[in-house]
Amino acid sequence: MISARVSQLRSAYPLVVVGAGPAGMAAALGATEAGSAPVLMIDREPEPGGILNQCIHTGFGLHHFKEELTGPEYAQRYLESLLEHDIDISTDSDVVDVDRERRVTLMSPDHGVRTISAGAVLLCMGARERTRGAIRIPGTRPAGVMTAGTAQKLVNLLGYLPGRRAVILGSGDIGLIMARRLTLEGVEVCGVFEIMPHPNGLSRNIVQCLHDFDIPLHLSTTVVEIHGSDRVERVTVAPVDEETWPCLDKAWDIACDTLLVSIGLIPENELSLTLGLRIDPLTQGPEVDSTMHTSREGVFAAGNVVHIHDIVDYVSQEALLAGRSAAAFVSRRMPPADNIRLLPGDNVAYCVPQTISTDREHTIYLRVRHPLEESLLRLGDVYERKLRYVVPGEMVSLKLRPGVLDRFHGDALRIDILPREED
Amino acid sequence: MPAAIDDHAFTHYLCIGCPLGCRLEVEEGTEHDIIEIRGFACQKGKEFAEREHTDPRRMLATTVGIEGARWPRLPVKTRTEIPKDLVLDLCRSLREVTARAPVRLGEVVVANALDTGVDIVATRDMPEA
Numbered sequence: 001m002i003s004a005r006v007s008q009l010r011s012a013y014p015l016v017v018v019g020a021g022p023a024g025m026a027a028a029l030g031a032t033e034a035g036s037a038p039v040l041m042i043d044r045e046p047e048p049g050g051i052l053n054q055c056i057h058t059g060f061g062l063h064h065f066k067e068e069l070t071g072p073e074y075a076q077r078y079l080e081s082l083l084e085h086d087i088d089i090s091t092d093s094d095v096v097d098v099d100r101e102r103r104v105t106l107m108s109p110d111h112g113v114r115t116i117s118a119g120a121v122l123l124c125m126g127a128r129e130r131t132r133g134a135i136r137i138p139g140t141r142p143a144g145v146m147t148a149g150t151a152q153k154l155v156n157l158l159g160y161l162p163g164r165r166a167v168i169l170g171s172g173d174i175g176l177i178m179a180r181r182l183t184l185e186g187v188e189v190c191g192v193f194e195i196m197p198h199p200n201g202l203s204r205n206i207v208q209c210l211h212d213f214d215i216p217l218h219l220s221t222t223v224v225e226i227h228g229s230d231r232v233e234r235v236t237v238a239p240v241d242e243e244t245w246p247c248l249d250k251a252w253d254i255a256c257d258t259l260l261v262s263i264g265l266i267p268e269n270e271l272s273l274t275l276g277l278r279i280d281p282l283t284q285g286p287e288v289d290s291t292m293h294t295s296r297e298g299v300f301a302a303g304n305v306v307h308i309h310d311i312v313d314y315v316s317q318e319a320l321l322a323g324r325s326a327a328a329f330v331s332r333r334m335p336p337a338d339n340i341r342l343l344p345g346d347n348v349a350y351c352v353p354q355t356i357s358t359d360r361e362h363t364i365y366l367r368v369r370h371p372l373e374e375s376l377l378r379l380g381d382v383y384e385r386k387l388r389y390v391v392p393g394e395m396v397s398l399k400l401r402p403g404v405l406d407r408f409h410g411d412a413l414r415i416d417i418l419p420r421e422e423d
Numbered sequence: 424m425p426a427a428i429d430d431h432a433f434t435h436y437l438c439i440g441c442p443l444g445c446r447l448e449v450e451e452g453t454e455h456d457i458i459e460i461r462g463f464a465c466q467k468g469k470e471f472a473e474r475e476h477t478d479p480r481r482m483l484a485t486t487v488g489i490e491g492a493r494w495p496r497l498p499v500k501t502r503t504e505i506p507k508d509l510v511l512d513l514c515r516s517l518r519e520v521t522a523r524a525p526v527r528l529g530e531v532v533v534a535n536a537l538d539t540g541v542d543i544v545a546t547r548d549m550p551e552a
């Protein structure tokens with residue numbers, strides 16, 4: 001990957017982007033294309049690309065580049081178009097603070113501790129994985145228990161295998177991708193265990209990563225105990241009842257030396273919290289309006305830091321918008337404030353953005369709580385759309401043309417996803 | 424779902440063509456001829472069902488060793504899909520391969536892997552460290 005390190009940092013930039021994953025890169029591109037330059041993009045890793053650098057599998061960019069790329073290819077393509085613009089990239093640099101005056105403090109071996117003033121700040125810090133601690137599996141604390149993302153980094157970037165016989169807890173995409181990856185590298189994967197009655201990852205990953213290699217998927221089943229003194233020796237798994245309580249009388253043991261935990265991502269919001277941003281309890285990310293503006297003036301956010309995405313193309317799309325909006329903020333051309341709040345209703349876990357306006361086109365992203373076959377998306381009493389299958393693992397995106405809200409005069413719109421009779 | 428016609432076989436596939444994951448159905452007649460394919464939302468899904476039913480293929484993405492670079496592994500992929508049955512064998516044979524930095528994205532790392540006619544190419548630039 002092209003590492004574009006800056007030797008000299010300016011003391012002020014119209015725009016500073018925190019994080020150089022797909023969100024950060026698209027935000028920087030959106031901003032420079034909208035005439036805001038130079039942009040400074042900062043990342044704590046040695047090269048831009050974010051999580052894409054370790055996602056060596058194919059499945060990225062179908063919407064954006066109209067072909068199926070691997071993570072590193074998507075990152076490199078994006079970075080190449082970015083480097084045609086006036087942009088400084090500071091890698092190996094940890095952003096330790098963003099204050100309310102939009103001063104960004106970074107720490108790096110090249111620059112030491114530096115504080116930079118920004119006209120607008122774009123938060124693109126991505127997400128972190130939930131760990132074993134978050135779900136409290138009882139048992140000993142041996143080596144061999146790690147998150148699936150850590151294993152992915154070990155195998156794909158550093159070239160180590162985490163063990164010889166693995167059990168995977170959680171059927172999110174990272175867990176499924178790692179089930180295949182370990183199998184390809186000769187590790188025996190005993191099974192994927194999912195506490196919910198439905199898989200969490202994309203259905204294409206169930207097919208390509210599990211079915212293709214005959215890896216069993218146990219739904220409504222979880223790991224209840226980890227055994228082993230220095231190293232994992234076995235785990236106990238048990239089916240769960242409707243309230244997800246384990247039925248210990250039906251438990252069984254599996255000999256293994258590795259347990260990969262893939263139980264979801266949480267937006268990485270340490271900086272958002274120090275900034276005092278309003279956090280949506282449903283997404284666990286900052287609340288954003290239809291321009292991706294957060295609750296603090298001049299601070300924008302996009303990507304996994306706002307809500308967890310399963311498709312990188314949506315990340316890029318959302319972040320391009322955030323970048324353009326930040327450029328508009330810097331040149332004082334922000335559109336009028338939103339006038340409608342969106343309310344997640346039946347079977348809607350969350351929606352982003354949290355507010356919209358009646359005078360512009362919007363893309364609304366949302367997630368359902370439960371899978372449904374034939375369903376109906378209803379927006380108050382102004383709009384309806386038939387959906388085919390909806391599942392929690394796959395984000396629903398809804399494009400709203402301004403005309404749709406012409407006859408709406410309230411200030412809150414409820415979104416429901418309802419079952420539909422087959423027709 | 425149509426009622427099963429006695430002598431017709433119905434096979435179901437999940438389309439992996441894109442993240443929508445359409446559920447596909449292939450109806451096969453008595454002569455193993457494909458009578459109808461249903462459930463696709465686009466042409467790609469129809470082609471996938473046909474291919475999956477007769478000659479399933481997959482992309483393989485994995486890594487090979489690399490010397491003289493920042494990272495010890497270089498991500499690679501098959502340039503096009505290979506028969507599904509060859510995926511594990513190919514991956515095994517690639518474990519023996521070591522490349523040398525610098526490598527450019529798209530560069531051929533192994534030509535005509537396992538005589539499939541398909542090249543293994545690098546999926547990123549890997550400059551010298």
Ligand SMILES: Cc1cc2nc3c(=O)[nH]c(=O)nc-3n(C[C@H](O)[C@H](O)[C@H](O)COP(=O)(O)OP(=O)(O)OC[C@H]3O[C@@H](n4cnc5c(N)ncnc54)[C@H](O)[C@@H]3O)c2cc1C
Binds near residue numbers: 309
């Ligand atoms: C295992 C896995 C498989 C996936 N598979 C697919 C797929 O097949 N197809 C698809 O379309 N999508 C896939 N996705 C989803 C998609 O890749 C992600 O949604 C996307 O990468 C999120 O982008 P981001 O820029 O928000 O976050 P990230 O890529 O996580 O980037 C965030 C960046 O911010 C940096 N950062 C964070 N905090 C700081 C700080 N304080 N200072 C400096 N830098 C900081 C991090 O170092 C990181 O580089 C997958 C995701 C994962 C995890």
Ligand code: SF4
Binds near residue numbers: 438443
């Ligand atoms: S049929 Fe088309 S839309 Fe449906 S999953 Fe396949 S490629 Fe995607």
